[in-house]
Amino acid sequence: MWTLLVDGWSGSLLTGLWLIRLWRLQLRRFLILNLISMVIPIVVGWHAQHVVQVNERAIAQAGNQVQTWELLVLPDQVVNTKTSMHGSGQLESHQRVSFHGQPLTNQGERLHHCVRLRVQGSLTPNQPASNWAAFDSQSFARGHGLSGDLRITKVAVVQQVRPPTIAAWFHEWRARELRRTNQLPPQLRVYVQSLLFGVRTADFQATSTGFKRLNLIHLFSIAGLHVYVLLNLWFFVATMVRMRKSHAELGAMLLLPLYAGVAGGAIGLVRVILVVEQRYWAKLGKWSRSGLDYWAFALMIFVVVNPWLIGQLGFQLSFLLSFTIFYCQKTTNVLKTVMLNLVSLPLLLAYFFEWHWLSIIANLVVVPFFTVGIFPLIISNYLCYLIFKVPIWGTEPLLRWLTQVTDQVASLPGVLPFGQPPWFLVLLLVGTTLLLIENWTWKRLGWLLVLYGVSFLIIHYPLNGEVSFFDVGQGDSILVREPLNRTVTLIDTGGKPNFFARQGQPTVHLAPTMTIPYLKSQGISRIDNLCLSHQDADHIGDLTCFLKTMEVKRVLIPWGMDRNQHFMHKIRPELHNTQLIGVKAGQIVPGTHLQILHPYHPGLGENQDSMVLWGQMGGKTWLFTGDLPKAEERELLQHDPQLRANVLKLGHHGSKTASDDRFIAKLAPQVGIISAGRQNRYGHPNQETLVTMKRHHVRLISTQTAGMIRYRYGWFEFRPKFETKWKDTQHGSEPSN
Numbered sequence: 001m002w003t004l005l006v007d008g009w010s011g012s013l014l015t016g017l018w019l020i021r022l023w024r025l026q027l028r029r030f031l032i033l034n035l036i037s038m039v040i041p042i043v044v045g046w047h048a049q050h051v052v053q054v055n056e057r058a059i060a061q062a063g064n065q066v067q068t069w070e071l072l073v074l075p076d077q078v079v080n081t082k083t084s085m086h087g088s089g090q091l092e093s094h095q096r097v098s099f100h101g102q103p104l105t106n107q108g109e110r111l112h113h114c115v116r117l118r119v120q121g122s123l124t125p126n127q128p129a130s131n132w133a134a135f136d137s138q139s140f141a142r143g144h145g146l147s148g149d150l151r152i153t154k155v156a157v158v159q160q161v162r163p164p165t166i167a168a169w170f171h172e173w174r175a176r177e178l179r180r181t182n183q184l185p186p187q188l189r190v191y192v193q194s195l196l197f198g199v200r201t202a203d204f205q206a207t208s209t210g211f212k213r214l215n216l217i218h219l220f221s222i223a224g225l226h227v228y229v230l231l232n233l234w235f236f237v238a239t240m241v242r243m244r245k246s247h248a249e250l251g252a253m254l255l256l257p258l259y260a261g262v263a264g265g266a267i268g269l270v271r272v273i274l275v276v277e278q279r280y281w282a283k284l285g286k287w288s289r290s291g292l293d294y295w296a297f298a299l300m301i302f303v304v305v306n307p308w309l310i311g312q313l314g315f316q317l318s319f320l321l322s323f324t325i326f327y328c329q330k331t332t333n334v335l336k337t338v339m340l341n342l343v344s345l346p347l348l349l350a351y352f353f354e355w356h357w358l359s360i361i362a363n364l365v366v367v368p369f370f371t372v373g374i375f376p377l378i379i380s381n382y383l384c385y386l387i388f389k390v391p392i393w394g395t396e397p398l399l400r401w402l403t404q405v406t407d408q409v410a411s412l413p414g415v416l417p418f419g420q421p422p423w424f425l426v427l428l429l430v431g432t433t434l435l436l437i438e439n440w441t442w443k444r445l446g447w448l449l450v451l452y453g454v455s456f457l458i459i460h461y462p463l464n465g466e467v468s469f470f471d472v473g474q475g476d477s478i479l480v481r482e483p484l485n486r487t488v489t490l491i492d493t494g495g496k497p498n499f500f501a502r503q504g505q506p507t508v509h510l511a512p513t514m515t516i517p518y519l520k521s522q523g524i525s526r527i528d529n530l531c532l533s534h535q536d537a538d539h540i541g542d543l544t545c546f547l548k549t550m551e552v553k554r555v556l557i558p559w560g561m562d563r564n565q566h567f568m569h570k571i572r573p574e575l576h577n578t579q580l581i582g583v584k585a586g587q588i589v590p591g592t593h594l595q596i597l598h599p600y601h602p603g604l605g606e607n608q609d610s611m612v613l614w615g616q617m618g619g620k621t622w623l624f625t626g627d628l629p630k631a632e633e634r635e636l637l638q639h640d641p642q643l644r645a646n647v648l649k650l651g652h653h654g655s656k657t658a659s660d661d662r663f664i665a666k667l668a669p670q671v672g673i674i675s676a677g678r679q680n681r682y683g684h685p686n687q688e689t690l691v692t693m694k695r696h697h698v699r700l701i702s703t704q705t706a707g708m709i710r711y712r713y714g715w716f717e718f719r720p721k722f723e724t725k726w727k728d729t730q731h732g733s734e735p736s737n
Contacts (some may be wrong), residue, residue, distance in 0.1 A: 003094070006464065025408045039665050044152060049073075052147065052308075054140055055095055055147040055148075056125040056126070056147060056148065058123050059095075059123050059124065059147060059148040060124075064122045064123075064124050065122060066120055066121060066122050066153060067120070067121070067122070067123070068118065068119070068120055068156070069091060069092075069118070069119050069120075069121060069123065069150065070091065070092045070116060070117070070118055071089040071090070071091060071097075071099065071116070071117040071118075071119055071150070072086060072089055072090045072091075072114070072115075072116050072117075072161075072164075073088075073089040073111070073114070073115050073117060073427050074089070074114055074172070074175075075111060075112050075113055075114060075171060075172055075173040075175035075176075076113050076166055076171050076172075076174045076175035077089065077171070080103050080104055080111050081103055082103060083103060084100060084101070084102070084103055085090075085099075085100065085101055085102065085103045085104055085152070086098070086099065086100040086101075087099060088144070088146060088380065089117070095147045095148070096144075096145045096146050096147060097123065097146055097147055097148045097149065097150050098126075098141065098146050098148075098149050098150070099119075099121070099149070099150040099151075099152055100149070100150075100151060100152065101119070101121065101151060101152025101155070102152070102153075102155075104155060107158045110158050110160050111158075112175060112176070112179065113160050113161075113172060114160070114162065114163050114164070114168055114171070114172060115158055115159060115160050115161065115163050116157075116159045116161050117155055117157065117158055117159075118155075118156045118159075119150070119152045119153075119154065119155050119156065120152070120153050120154040120155035120156065121150050121152040121153050121154070121641075122150070122151050122153075123140050123148050123149070123151075124148060124149055124151070125147075125148050125149075125462060126138040126141040126146065126147070126149055126639050126704030128147060128725075128726070129725070130471040130707035130708060130709075130725055130726065131470055131471050131514050131515070131517075131518055131707065131708040131725060132518050132521070132708055132725060133353070133420060133518040133520070133521035134513060134514060134517055134518070135513060135517075137716075138309050139308070139312070140312070142308040143306065143308040143309045143311070143312050145306070146205050147176070157371050159188030164267065167261065170258070170261045170262065170456045171261075173262075174197065174261070174262050174264075177197065177262075178193060178197060178199060180385075180386075181193055181197075181382075181385075183385075184381075184385065184391060185391065185396040186203065186396075186462060187207070187396055187399035187400050187403065188378075188381060188391055188395055188396050188399060189203070189584055190203050190204050190207050191374075191378050191399055192315075192378055192381065194220045195220060195226065195375065195378050196262075196263065196378065196379070196382060197262065197263055197264060198263040198264030198265075198266045198269070199264065201238050202388065203697060204220075204683040207403055208220065209407060209410070209571065210403065210405075210406030210407035210408075210409065210410035211406055212408035213356055213359075213415070214343070214349065214356055214358060214359045214362040214363075214366075214406060214409065214410050215344070215348060215355075215359040215362075215363065216359070216362055216363065216366055216367075216406065218268075218317065218321075218366070219366070219370050223686070226269070227256070227269060227272040227273060227276065227376060228272075228449050229371065229375050229376060229379070230259070230379070231252060231256075231276070233376075233379065233496050234248070234251070234252055234255070234533045235248055235252075238251070249280055249283070250280075252276070252280070253280050253281075256273045256277065257273065257277075257278060258666060259273075260273050264714040266314075267302075267309065267312075267314045267315050267318050268314065268318040270302075271302070271318050271319065271322065272322075273714070274294075274297070274298035274301060275291075275295060275298055275322075276296045278294040278297060278298070279294060282294075284441065290447065291326060292323075294696045295322060295323060295326070297391050299319055301708070302315070302319075306536040313347065313351050316347055316438070317344055317347060320343060320344065320347065320430065321340055321343070321344060323340075324339060324340055324343045324434065324437065325340075327434065327437045327438055328340070328437065331662070333368070333515065334364060337360075337363050337367060338360060338364075339362075339437050341359065341360045341363055342433050342436075342437075343430060343433045343434060343437065345429075345433075346421065346425075346426045346429035346430050346433070347426065347430070349418050349419075349420065349421055349426075350420055350421060350423070350426045352518060353414060353417070353418060353419055353420050353517070353520040353521045353523075354415055354418055355415070355416045355418055356410065356415050356416070357414045357416065358409060358410075358412060358414050362406070362409060366371070366406070372401075374390055375401070377395060377398075379393070380392060381395050387557060388597045406425075417520060417523060417525035418455075418459070418523065419455075419456075419460065419520065419521055419522055419523030419524075420454075420459070420520075420521035420522075421455040421459065422458070425451065425454070425455050425458075428451055429448070429451050429452065429455070432444065432447055432448045432451060433448060436448055456537075459522065459523040460485060460523040461484050461485060462483065462484065462485065462522070462714070463483055463484070463714050463715045463716055464483055464712050464713060464714030464715070464716065465481055465482045465483040465617060465618065465624060465712070465713055465714055466479065466480075466481050466710055466711060466712045466713070467479070467480050467481075467617055467618070467647075467710075467711045468481075468518075468708065468709065468711070469649070469673050469675055469703060469708065469709040469710075470494065470514060470518070470703075470708055471514070471675075471703040471707045471708045471709075471725070472494030472495075472510055472513045472514050472515065472538075472675070472703075473494070473495040473510065473677040473678070473680075473686070474538050474676060474677030474680045474682070475492070475495060475510075475538035475539060475541070475675070475677070476491070476492040476494060476533065476538070476626070476649075476653075476675050477490065477491070477492050477493055477494035477511075477514075477542075477632070477675075478490070478491040478492060478624060478675075479491075479515075479518075480592070480594065480615070480617065481522070481524070482592070482617075483714045483715070485524070486591070487525070487528045487529070487592050488524055488526065488527050488528050488529075489527070489528060489529040489530075489531065489592055489594065489602075490527050490530050490531070490546070491517075491531045491533065491613065491624055492510060492531070492532060492539040492540060492626075493515070493516060493532075493539070493540055493541065493542040493543050493545070493546055494510055494511065494514065494534050494536075494539070494541065494542055495509070495510060495511075495537050495538060495539070495540060495541015495542040495543070496508050496509075496510060496537065496541055502612075507685050509541075509542050510541075510542055511542035511545045511546060512545065515516060515542070516545075516546070516549060516550070516709075519550070525550060525551060526550065526551040526552075526553065526708070527546065527550055527551070527552045527553065528554065528556045528590070528591055528592075529553070529554050529556055529589050529590060529591070529592065530546060530552050530554065530556065531556045531589065531594075531611060531613065532556065532557050532558075532561075532611070533558070533610045533611045533612075533624070533625075533626030533627065534558060534561070534605045534606060534607060534609055534610045534611065534626050534627060535561060535564060535604070535605030535606070536607070536627060539626065539627070543555075543571060544570065544571060544574050545571075547571065547574035547575065547576075547578060548574060552578045553573075553578065553579065554578065554579045554580075554581055554590060555578055555579070555580050555581070556576070556581050556582075556589065556611070557580065557581070557582055557583070557605065557611070558582070558583065558584075558598075558599050558605055558609045558610065558611045559582050559584040559599050559601070559602045559603070559605065559609075560582065560599075560601075560602025560603045560604060560605075560609070561582065561603070561604060561609065562580065562582055563602075563604060564604045564605050567605060581583065583596050583601065584596065584599055584602075585597055585598055585599065585600050585639070589613065592615065593615045593616055593617065594610060594613045594615040595613070595614050595615060595638075596612070596613060597612040597613070597614050597636060597640065597643075598610065598611065598612035598628065598632065598635075598636060599611065599612075600635070600639070605657070607626075607627040607628065607652070607657075608628070608629055608631070608632050610625065610626030610627050610628040610632070610651075611626060612624065612625050612626065612628060612636065614643070614645065617713065618711060618713025618714075618720050619710075619720065620646040620647055620720075620726075621644060621645045621646045621647070621714065622645060622646070622647045622648075622649075623643075623645035623647070623648050623649065623667065623669070625648070625649060625650075625651040626651065626652075627651060627652040627653075627655075627658065627660070628652070628658060629651075629652070629657050629658060630649045630657065630658060630659075630660035630663070633651065633658065633659075633660045633663040634660055634662065634663060636663070637662070637663060637666055641666075643666070644667060644668055645667050645668075645669050646669060646670050646671065647669060647670070647671045647672075647673065647711075648664075648669035648671070648672050648673070648698070649672075649675065650672050650674050650675075650685065650689065650693075652684075653674065653675060653676040653680075653682070653684040653685065654674045654676055654684045654685020654686060654689045654690070654702075655682065655684055655685070655686055656686040656688040656689055658689070659689045659692055659693070661692050664692055664693070665696060665697065666695050668696070669696075670698065670699060671696050671698065671699050671700075671701065671722070672693050672698045672699070672700045672701070673700075673701055673702075673703075673709060674700060674701070674702035674703065675702075675703050676702065676703065676704055677704070678704045679685035685702070701722060701724065705726070706724035706725065706726050706727075707724060707726040708724065708725040709722060709724050710722070710723050710724070711721075711723075711724075
């Protein structure tokens with residue numbers, strides 16, 4: 001089921017081979033059971049997909065109009081801060097949606113209970129990721145049963161209501177306990193809220209950086225080890241009070257589902273509880289079942305209840321690792337940890353694109369320490385705080401020390417920028433690793449190493465090149481990559497308009513979620529040329545982020561921009577081994593076919609000083625003009641009357657200050673690329689520009705309606721064409737392949 005949903009053709013191929021294998025082995029009964037076990041989830045999954053699509057179409061028909069909505073909100077599903085309010089709730093139509101808007105200041109305390117909000121706002125469907133390799137919020141929302149996103153402009157009524165169900169009462173209790181834990185010291189609070197209640201706060205994201213890089217984040221995911229620690233604690237207490245074993249087991253059967261609700265229903269937690277519950281029920285009924293049967297039935301329950309979870313990494317890792325444990329039952333704990341790391345590696349590469357070789361050593365050391373020491377200590381602190389109102393002395397320094405050590409180890413050299421293997425290779429890598437675990441031979445190890453080698457070569461030495469326009473909202477960022485990754489050039493970085501914020505103000509970077517994941521997925525850790533068209537923050541606001549996280553050989557800026565002291569003050573501390581080069585018309589971008597056509601005179605990096613690049617790639621000629629105004633466009637034609645381009649990146653995001661009529665007529669582009677933010681306050685692209693493009697028969701593709709735009713060319717691209725992340729119905733661009 002997972003292979004069919006995640007990667008259709010390879011999943012269908014592997015499923016077909018598996019069924020043919022069963023038929024050839026004449027395992028007819030097992031074959032029928034396999035078919036039934038596949039048909040039921042597929043039918044249920046199709047029905048769930050149909051329901052979600054109907055709900056999303058209904059939301060889309062609302063047309064993003066401001067309306068009045070009734071919203072039932074549970075107290076542990078809303079976050080109300082000084083600057084914003086966000087969470088999830090249920091509409092009168094019983095659809096669950098996420099929401100965000102202005103904070104409640106005078107009635108915020110009511111959010112500690114179940115409330116019914118009457119709000120004004122616009123409801124839109126959840127959008128898929130607009131860039132390849134970026135986090136897919138639509139898939140995440142579907143996995144959590146959310147049909148849309150409500151942008152609240154005004155809260156008219158806040159009405160406290162009694163919990164409508166027993167489950168809602170548990171949500172109130174959970175919210176009350178979370179408020180109680182807010183009084184704990186910072187590090188202890190993060191550990192208690194994440195481990196016991198399954199809450200991921202902003203403090204958790206800041207604290208867990210080292211754990212993420214070392215692949216230790218599963219320790220915070222309410223995994224099986226937490227359940228067994230709690231069970232051991234329960235049976236210890238039952239023994240102390242002389243409770244009969246059968247009664248203690250019955251109590252565990254009743255308490256475990258309640259804890260699943262208290263902990264937020266994390267996938268790993270629910271999976272373990274389902275397995276444990278099956279064991280207890282089988283013991284009561286005197287049935288004989290294997291652990292693998294319990295695992296398979298838990299998988300079926302998940303798929304039937306919520307098929308959308310299949311596409312989430314947490315689901316995939318939880319069931320894959322628990323399945324692997326059956327192969328490692330007779331091995332030592334050290335070898336088991338190594339095997340679990342090996343079998344999870346293909347999935348981690350598929351989602352995170354890199355691997356730290358110290359992660360295996362870190363798991364060997366930290367997992368036992370966490371199981372035996374940290375988790376019992378966290379439970380003891382929580383109970384101690386409930387009874388005595390103070391945590392255990394020494395816990396906070398210990399947790400700070402643990403965080404500092406993991407951060408320091410994670411910062412050591414050893415990160416392998418592998419890239420994202422194709423899904424069919426991910427499946428082959430997982431299968432080959434399982435075969436190696438089942439029966440270790442040099443031949444199987446050799447095949448595994450060959451598969452990793454092939455994956456690495458495919459990613460790092462691609463036979464195709466590309467010109468890609470990232471969707472960075474209101475801004476520009478363009479990747480020009482030659483076949484075999486001979487040179488990698490990035491034109492502008494995108495960014496929010498806070499690059500020149502005052503000292504002390506936080507800078508918000510878009511690159512870590514929009515552009516850098518795609519570069520890492522392509523195995524790119526080095527940028528040969530980072531060309532900055534001019535100084536505006538929507539073009540270079542994320543420059544320092546690239547300089548900090550990637551190897552950048554050269555930063556090219558327009559002639560004279562190094563005299564801009566404010567710009568130099570921002571980037572000088574981050575340059576290190578990066579060359580800063582001022583360029584002017586007549587030069588070539590080092591190692592590429594990109595020619596610099598502008599500027600002709602030194603400037604400070606204003607719009608009129610924009611760096612203009614022209615090049616020939618993939619059988620087409622390309623022109624990138626930054627925010628060059630109309631007067632400078634006409635000046636380009638005066639210097640080069642023969643200038644032509646098949647593809648034009650429209651200047652200034654389609655503003656009427658660029659795309660001069662005579663310039664477009666002389667240039668004669670076939671395709672125009674617009675990089676602008678959706679519903680931006682500037683009204684880009686301007687209607688005057690659109691009329692000009694239509695008059696000259698220029699086919700437009702916009703990141704507003706198409707998301708990321710990519711043109712691939714090379715030895716195996718027989719008919720290179722533009723592909724877009726979304727289907728651009730407005731401008732008629734090609735859908736994503």
